[in-house]
Amino acid sequence: MSELLITLLTIGLVVAAIPGVCNYLILLERKMAAWMQDRVGPNRVGPYGLFQPLADGLKLLLKEEVIPKHVDRTLFVLAPMISVFTTILALAVVPFGPVEDAPSWLRFIIAPGIDIGLVFIFAITSLAVYGIILGGWSSNNKYSALGSMRASAQVVSYEIPLGMSVVGIALLSGTLNLENILTQQAQGGILAWNIWVQPLACLLFFTSSLAEANRLPFDLAECEQELVGGWHTEYSALKWALFFLGEYTHVITISFLTSIVFFGGWHFPGIAEPDSAYMFAWLVKLLVLLTKVFICILLIMMLRWTIPRFRFDQLMELAWKVMIPLGLVNVVMVMFVQQFQLSRLWLVAGSVSIFAAWGFLSATAKRAHLSGGKKRPATHTTGHGHGAHAAGHGAGGH
Amino acid sequence: MAKREKSVMYVEEPEIGFWEATFVPAIVEGLRTTMKHLVSRETVTEQYPEQKPDLPLHYRGVHRLNRDEKDRVKCVACMLCATACPAHCITIEAAPAPKDWPDRDKFPQTFELDELRCIYCGMCEEACPVDAIELTHIYDLTGQTRDELLYTKDKLLNVFDKTRDNPRDPVRTGRGVLGPASEFQALPTLGPATQVATSDRSAKIGTAGVIESGTGNVTDGGARS
Numbered sequence: 001m002s003e004l005l006i007t008l009l010t011i012g013l014v015v016a017a018i019p020g021v022c023n024y025l026i027l028l029e030r031k032m033a034a035w036m037q038d039r040v041g042p043n044r045v046g047p048y049g050l051f052q053p054l055a056d057g058l059k060l061l062l063k064e065e066v067i068p069k070h071v072d073r074t075l076f077v078l079a080p081m082i083s084v085f086t087t088i089l090a091l092a093v094v095p096f097g098p099v100e101d102a103p104s105w106l107r108f109i110i111a112p113g114i115d116i117g118l119v120f121i122f123a124i125t126s127l128a129v130y131g132i133i134l135g136g137w138s139s140n141n142k143y144s145a146l147g148s149m150r151a152s153a154q155v156v157s158y159e160i161p162l163g164m165s166v167v168g169i170a171l172l173s174g175t176l177n178l179e180n181i182l183t184q185q186a187q188g189g190i191l192a193w194n195i196w197v198q199p200l201a202c203l204l205f206f207t208s209s210l211a212e213a214n215r216l217p218f219d220l221a222e223c224e225q226e227l228v229g230g231w232h233t234e235y236s237a238l239k240w241a242l243f244f245l246g247e248y249t250h251v252i253t254i255s256f257l258t259s260i261v262f263f264g265g266w267h268f269p270g271i272a273e274p275d276s277a278y279m280f281a282w283l284v285k286l287l288v289l290l291t292k293v294f295i296c297i298l299l300i301m302m303l304r305w306t307i308p309r310f311r312f313d314q315l316m317e318l319a320w321k322v323m324i325p326l327g328l329v330n331v332v333m334v335m336f337v338q339q340f341q342l343s344r345l346w347l348v349a350g351s352v353s354i355f356a357a358w359g360f361l362s363a364t365a366k367r368a369h370l371s372g373g374k375k376r377p378a379t380h381t382t383g384h385g386h387g388a389h390a391a392g393h394g395a396g397g398h
Numbered sequence: 399m400a401k402r403e404k405s406v407m408y409v410e411e412p413e414i415g416f417w418e419a420t421f422v423p424a425i426v427e428g429l430r431t432t433m434k435h436l437v438s439r440e441t442v443t444e445q446y447p448e449q450k451p452d453l454p455l456h457y458r459g460v461h462r463l464n465r466d467e468k469d470r471v472k473c474v475a476c477m478l479c480a481t482a483c484p485a486h487c488i489t490i491e492a493a494p495a496p497k498d499w500p501d502r503d504k505f506p507q508t509f510e511l512d513e514l515r516c517i518y519c520g521m522c523e524e525a526c527p528v529d530a531i532e533l534t535h536i537y538d539l540t541g542q543t544r545d546e547l548l549y550t551k552d553k554l555l556n557v558f559d560k561t562r563d564n565p566r567d568p569v570r571t572g573r574g575v576l577g578p579a580s581e582f583q584a585l586p587t588l589g590p591a592t593q594v595a596t597s598d599r600s601a602k603i604g605t606a607g608v609i610e611s612g613t614g615n616v617t618d619g620g621a622r623s
Contacts, residue, residue: 036432039443
């Protein structure tokens with residue numbers, strides 16, 4: 001079959017699958033949220049509420065689309081489109097299955113052999129913030145504007161640790177091509193998975209991707225308690241749905257990237273090896289990859305109901321004071337190991353010790369902050385120094 | 399200022415240790431909690447239309463007008479409920495009781511209760527001297543027009559017929575009997591609510607509401623024959 005036809009088929013498959021998958025992910029998220037809060041969740045439409053996404057989709061399609069008078073029409077309509085377009089475009093270079101073993105009529109990547117894969121993804125997904133900024137600004141509404149301001153500051157800040165975290169991977173693998181990164185891990189066996197040599201980078205990558213996607217606990221752009229709806233306050237019906245389609249596509253992309261870059265993609269020892277030659281090996285590999293992705297999505301959903309939302313200054317502090325320095329040190333460590341041809345085991349030790357050093361530093365800094373900036377009258381601590389008092393409290397508190 | 403300083407209690411921020419600073423224990427602990435709830439299938443949800451809520455016995459829902467043992471309305475049209483009602487939702491038109499109702503002077507010709515205006519505070523129930531008006535457990539009150547929810551005497555008596563044998567709506571006091579106030583042979587003297595000088599004529603009255611001439615017997619009041 002001609003390349004063009006296969007490409008068109010793959011594009012069609014991806015574009016058709018994404019809305020459905022997103023819809024069911026939303027149902028899953030609602031169910032998970034319900035279970036975690038000891039509720040039942042949607043259970044009225046169909047068995048176990050399984051047709052709820054269809055009903056929701058239908059509702060969003062048929063609902064009246066309100067475009068308020070005071071908005072900038074062109075940008076208002078354009079914003080959700082940008083949001084979806086960019087996130088789906090980013091999926092183009094993500095291999096969503098075993099690219100080499102694909103059956104002849106299918107290819108598991110829309111654009112194969114892109115050597116700048118990772119850079120492309122980051123470039124495109126950070127364009128998604130334009131959707132948010134334009135949406136918030138063109139809404140001509142203070143809450144929307146505030147939300148989009150937050151989003152832009154957040155995305156720009158977290159871009160840096162996000163890029164920094166994969167620089168180490170790029171240095172180790174010698175490529176930015178996602179397929180090659182995957183193949184290298186698969187050929188090396190389970191111990192070659194990048195998570196072992198770059199655990200810190202994995203943590204940074206995962207955290208900053210959540211921030212990139214505006215997922216909780218980093219969803220300050222749409223934080224309901226403060227900003228009504230944030231940047232999508234004025235949106236309704238399908239345009240609103242497009243924004244959320246974009247967000248969920250982003251979550252899917254993140255999960256694919258995490259599984260591929262750090263967890264060996266479709267590789268799993270004993271089940272899916274690069275030389276597995278049994279029938280439908282491609283299907284097994286596809287399922288292995290999708291399982292990893294699914295676990296990742298589940299983790300993202302669990303984190304949503306586990307960690308409370310950051311305050312904005314804490315969010316910025318996390319990016320600039322913690323994640324960017326950590327990312328930098330991690331890159332330097334990888335460069336060091338590569339330059340002096342050291343054993344890769346040093347990377348494991350290095351990652352752990354960087355993390356430990358950071359914990360120690362911030363604990364010390366916090367302690368210094370607590371005891372240094374105090375302006376409290378000493379009346380209630382007669383006979384005791386502040387230090388002794390604080391230490392006593394600290395000991396009692398734990 | 400000095401006194402104020404003494405009354406202020408300073409709370410020390412708990413010291414952040416190494417592990418707290420890494421966020422790891424907090425996140426792991428949080429994930430464990432969410433996981434625990436995720437796998438345990440206990441729910442607190444009531445599937446409402448199929449599964450009715452288990453209301454407490456003191457739940458205050460739609461009103462009813464109780465009947466006595468002869469199926470007559472218990473209400474004696476004393477207007478205490480209408481007076482007590484903070485929402486002014488009760489309208490009573492009193493009429494002289496029929497001749498064969500010897501136990502009372504008046505009965506309600508009409509009794510209208512605007513369920514939309516009612517705030518379900520239960521003051522009418524508190525005020526009623528003959529336990530005629532009571533609030534039931536019925537909570538799903540719906541109607542298509544406002545008039546539908548303007549409950550007349552018939553509707554309120556109907557509510558009683560519907561709920562009289564419901565264990566959730568016991569006729570709370572004196573079932574079948576008109577009520578304590580109807581058993582008085584003579585009106586008890588309540589005495590003045592505030593202390594007054596013994597020379598005041600309100601201190602000497604024999605029966606409440608009636609100011610007699612001459613001496614009143616205050617200590618005799620309240621006795622029920």
